[in-house]
Structure formats: C-alpha cells, structure tokens
Amino acid sequence: MSFFTRFLLINLAIFQCLSLLCLAARDFDFFYFVQSWPGSYCDTRRSCCYPQAGKPSPDFKIHGLWPNYNDATYPSNCDSSNLFDPSQVSDLEDSMQRDWPSLACPSSDSTKFWAHEWNKHGTCAESVVDQHAYFEAALNLKTQADILKALQTAGINPDGSSYSLSKIKSAIEDGVKLSPGITCNTDESGNSQLYEVYFCVDSSASNFIDCPVFPDGNCDSSVEFPEF
Numbered sequence: 001m002s003f004f005t006r007f008l009l010i011n012l013a014i015f016q017c018l019s020l021l022c023l024a025a026r027d028f029d030f031f032y033f034v035q036s037w038p039g040s041y042c043d044t045r046r047s048c049c050y051p052q053a054g055k056p057s058p059d060f061k062i063h064g065l066w067p068n069y070n071d072a073t074y075p076s077n078c079d080s081s082n083l084f085d086p087s088q089v090s091d092l093e094d095s096m097q098r099d100w101p102s103l104a105c106p107s108s109d110s111t112k113f114w115a116h117e118w119n120k121h122g123t124c125a126e127s128v129v130d131q132h133a134y135f136e137a138a139l140n141l142k143t144q145a146d147i148l149k150a151l152q153t154a155g156i157n158p159d160g161s162s163y164s165l166s167k168i169k170s171a172i173e174d175g176v177k178l179s180p181g182i183t184c185n186t187d188e189s190g191n192s193q194l195y196e197v198y199f200c201v202d203s204s205a206s207n208f209i210d211c212p213v214f215p216d217g218n219c220d221s222s223v224e225f226p227e228f
C-alpha cells in the first residue's frame with residue numbers, strides 16, 4: 001500500500017470517528033433539571049395523594065431531568081428496549097423517596113412516576129447516563145440547588161401569601177447563583193401560583209449552565225406560594 005493510500009485511509013478513519021462523536025453529541029443539547037413545589041401540585045382542582053411512605057417534607061421536589069434541544073423542542077420515549085428497572089436504583093431508593101416522591105393519585109410507592117420519567121426522558125440520554133447514573137445525577141443536582149433556602153433567605157415563605165415574580169427570580173439568582181425558568185399553575189380558585197423551577201445542566205448531566213432557552217413563562221406578575 002502506497003504512503004498516499006495509507007494517508008487517505010487514516011484520514012478517512014479519523015473522519016468517521018469524529019462524525020460518530022458528533023452524532024452522539026447531537027442526541028440533545030442540554031438538560032432541564034426541574035423541581036416542583038408540592039403545595040402547588042396538591043393545591044389544584046385535581047388535588048394529590050401522599051405517597052405510601054407518608055407526607056413528603058415541605059421542600060421542592062424533583063420532577064425530572066429532561067434532555068432538551070436549544071430550539072426548545074425535546075426528544076421523548078427514545079428506547080422501549082430499556083424501560084425502567086427498579087432493581088438498578090435500589091441503593092438510591094431512600095433518597096428518591098425523599099427527594100423525588102410521586103404525589104399522583106392513587107397513593108403509590110412512586111415507582112410509576114420514576115418509570116415515567118426514565119422511559120420518557122431518561123432513555124433519550126442513555127448515551128450519557130444509564131438508569132443508575134440518571135437518577136443519581138438528579139439527586140446530586142438537587143443538593144446543589146436549594147431553592148427553598150434561597151427563597152426563605154429573602155423572606156419568601158410558603159405561607160399562602162403572594163410575592164412578586166421578579167422578587168422570586170432574584171431571590172433564586174442570589175441564593176442558587178443560577179437564573180431560573182419559572183412556571184405556574186392555578187389553585188382551586190384560579191390564582192397563579194409558583195409551581196416549577198427550571199435550571200439547565202450540561203449534556204454530561206453534571207454541571208449547571210446558563211439556560212440556552214427558558215420554558216414559556218405563564219405566571220402572573222404576582223404569584224401565590226402555598227403551604228405544604
């Protein structure tokens with residue numbers, strides 16, 4: 001084989017490797033790490049059921065870690081051959097019961113909620129995280145982003161009062177050092193209330209980043225922060 005042919009073949013091999021890497025990296029662009037206020041999940045017309053483990057502590061809880069694209073679209077249900085298997089996260093279960101409980105009715109052991117999150121979102125990040133790494137990453141992110149502490153430090157408490165949305169945002173920015181996306185739902189009387197807080201995480205699921213795009217803000221300028 002001539003030197004030139006060998007040179008061409010090596011270049012072709014390098015090019016193929018790089019394209020594969022690029023394709024893998026293009027699975028998605030970043031994650032949304034979403035936490036929700038349980039009082040606002042429960043305080044709606046639909047109401048809620050406490051999990052079998054009992055009433056969760058009054059803190060923001062994990063909703064999910066969602067692969068997303070920079071254009072605000074997202075992939076879902078990417079691999080039906082890799083569905084949630086509780087035995088893969090048994091060592092994380094106590095932490096998941098504490099930080100990622102289901103409030104859906106009827107009361108459950110939360111497995112169905114975790115299965116929904118992995119099957120819909122986690123499978124779209126399986127090139128980066130397996131089931132164990134996915135749930136572990138979310139639990140770790142939660143310990144680094146204490147939303148309730150940031151709000152309470154700024155005098156914003158879950159006491160049923162209303163607070164200005166811009167004050168809530170600044171309190172989270174000051175306390176967590178990240179700019180949040182915030183979404184609201186409505187209580188039984190139709191009042192806008194603080195529901196979910198979005199942070200962005202790089203595609204390795206380990207580092208917070210500035211959000212490339214925020215979810216649509218649907219909150220009023222003043223929002224209720226219900227008790228839980």
Ligand code: AMP
Pocket residue numbers: 036041063064101102103104113116117120121
């Ligand atoms: P997702 O499909 O990941 O956007 O999540 C939306 C689904 O999760 C809906 O079916 C919600 O009812 C459900 N959900 C959201 N928060 C909770 C929660 N705290 N407990 C149980 N189910 C939830």
